[in-house]
Amino acid sequence: MEFGISRCSVCQRTGSMCICGGCKTVFCLKDFNEHRQQLSNRFDHDIVRFHDELLSRMKQINDSSNELFTQINRWEATTIDKIHKAAESARQKLNKMLNYEKEIFKEQFANLTKQIRFQREENSFVENDIQLLKHKLNKMQQSLRQLTGQDKSNIVLIENSKINWNNLIYLQKQQLILPSPSTTITLTTKWTQNGLTVAGGYRKGSGFNQLYCPNGFFVDDNLTVYIADFSNNRIVEWKFDSSSGLVIAGENGQGNRTDQLDGPIDVILDKEKDSFIICDKRNRRVLKWPYRGGTSGQTIIPNIDCACLTIDQDGFIYVSDIRQCFVKRWKIGETQGTIVAGGNGKGDRLDQLNSPTFLFVDREQSVYVADRDNHRVMKWPQNAQEGIMIAGGEGQGNTLTQLSSPCGILVDQLSNLYIADRGNHRVVRWAKDSDQGTLIVGGNGQGQQSNQLNEPKGIAFDRHGNLYVADCWNHRIQRFSIDSNPTS
Numbered sequence: 191m192e193f194g195i196s197r198c199s200v201c202q203r204t205g206s207m208c209i210c211g212g213c214k215t216v217f218c219l220k221d222f223n224e225h226r227q228q229l230s231n232r233f234d235h236d237i238v239r240f241h242d243e244l245l246s247r248m249k250q251i252n253d254s255s256n257e258l259f260t261q262i263n264r265w266e267a268t269t270i271d272k273i274h275k276a277a278e279s280a281r282q283k284l285n286k287m288l289n290y291e292k293e294i295f296k297e298q299f300a301n302l303t304k305q306i307r308f309q310r311e312e313n314s315f316v317e318n319d320i321q322l323l324k325h326k327l328n329k330m331q332q333s334l335r336q337l338t339g340q341d342k343s344n345i346v347l348i349e350n351s352k353i354n355w356n357n358l359i360y361l362q363k364q365q366l367i368l369p370s371p372s373t374t375i376t377l378t379t380k381w382t383q384n385g386l387t388v389a390g391g392y393r394k395g396s397g398f399n400q401l402y403c404p405n406g407f408f409v410d411d412n413l414t415v416y417i418a419d420f421s422n423n424r425i426v427e428w429k430f431d432s433s434s435g436l437v438i439a440g441e442n443g444q445g446n447r448t449d450q451l452d453g454p455i456d457v458i459l460d461k462e463k464d465s466f467i468i469c470d471k472r473n474r475r476v477l478k479w480p481y482r483g484g485t486s487g488q489t490i491i492p493n494i495d496c497a498c499l500t501i502d503q504d505g506f507i508y509v510s511d512i513r514q515c516f517v518k519r520w521k522i523g524e525t526q527g528t529i530v531a532g533g534n535g536k537g538d539r540l541d542q543l544n545s546p547t548f549l550f551v552d553r554e555q556s557v558y559v560a561d562r563d564n565h566r567v568m569k570w571p572q573n574a575q576e577g578i579m580i581a582g583g584e585g586q587g588n589t590l591t592q593l594s595s596p597c598g599i600l601v602d603q604l605s606n607l608y609i610a611d612r613g614n615h616r617v618v619r620w621a622k623d624s625d626q627g628t629l630i631v632g633g634n635g636q637g638q639q640s641n642q643l644n645e646p647k648g649i650a651f652d653r654h655g656n657l658y659v660a661d662c663w664n665h666r667i668q669r670f671s672i673d674s675n676p677t678s
Contacts, residue, residue: 406456
């Protein structure tokens with residue numbers, strides 16, 4: 191405390207005073223002592239009591255009450271049950287195989303018995319016959335020893351050596367990022383012109399730090415990027431600020447098995463079903479793949495020349511068919527789907543499409559279609575019989591009223607349209623009801639510099655409003671941050 195001559199803030203008396211070193215309030219000695227007592231009571235209540243409560247709770251901690259232990263126990267029981275079922279299935283299959291082998295053995299032995307009896311009764315045998323019969327009996331003896339397990343059988347047990355028992359279940363700490371309100375993007379929003387490579391960028395290749403012609407992708411709330419790595423036939427997870435990716439689907443090479451992919455061109459996350467939805471282009475199918483730990487997918491839409499897909503707020507999946515020139519909406523479990531855009535043959539009428547690719551669906555279930563070979567973007571309101579041309583349509587070209595093979599499309603909260611103008615190596619924005627676009631990023635010629643693009647495909651915003659671009663033939667994903675200090 192400090193001493194000085196002033197007036198007490200409580201009783202207003204003058205004389206020798208004390209000044210509290212914390213709140214700097216002036217007190218007489220009596221009121222200062224009362225102030226100290228109040229601080230002491232507050233310390234006991236707010237600090238000591240709180241501390242003692244925490245200490246008591248700490249002593250009562252029971253590790254086994256943690257919900258994670260319950261989850262582990264549940265996983266253990268489920269896994270053991272699966273192992274029991276797998277073992278029982280193997281036993282049943284072995285019995286079936288052994289019974290089949292026994293029937294063959296019995297049939298062959300019966301035939302040999304008939305032959306021996308006939309030749310003995312007819313006395314019609316010579317030295318060669320004896321030698322041949324002995325050889326057959328030796329073979330039957332060998333088969334019998336195999337059936338009884340005395341000799342090595344032609345039936346072998348194959349164990350899955352790919353299972354890593356140490357990583358079958360594991361724990362890790364994760365960075366918790368609290369959701370924040372999405373950044374509102376307006377017509378005045380601008381982005382830095384030099385992109386930052388957040389995935390790939392080490393030329394084309396199949397290494398964990400490489401991509402090969404990335405197409406569709408999405409960015410989650412943790413800024414992790416999930417990429418359809420088209421020419422590597424895989425889906426890659428690339429965490430924020432990581433120098434390499436993790437293959438989460440299609441790690442078994444190019445093919446058409448359920449654990450393989452062949453030219454995946456787009457991927458989305460169905461949060462409700464906890465699974466990825468993958469557009470497996472060259473296999474002409476759409477797959478559902480488990481979000482965590484999945485080793486194979488399930489075909490949910492077969493026989494479709496899928497070029498892109500998206501999902502609406504009600505869980506309906508939309509898929510563009512690049513050859514049939516339509517967009518269909520599917521509910522998981524449906525076998526046919528419903529045409530929501532196109533479907534009237536290839537053409538440039540308002541009720542037609544020509545090689546539709548990327549899609550966007552708004553809250554009113556209007557479908558936006560990148561009508562690639564018509565060099566335009568179409569909007570099909572719900573239940574419409576024809577579309578509305580909202581960008582391009584002036585022929586292929588590089589003016590701001592034209593597009594060249596448009597790909598990725600996005601619509602912001604104000605209904606402004608963003609387009610990956612693939613053939614012009616740029617991303618443009620078309621304001622609502624505008625007849626021309628404005629340049630957002632790229633547009634500096636085809637190239638690999640940080641301010642250039644080489645046939646951009648998919649585009650996406652993260653929750654902060656930063657723009658991500660699949661820079662296809664530069665084999666990278668670029669992030670263009672919102673410019674907080676635009677020059678104009």
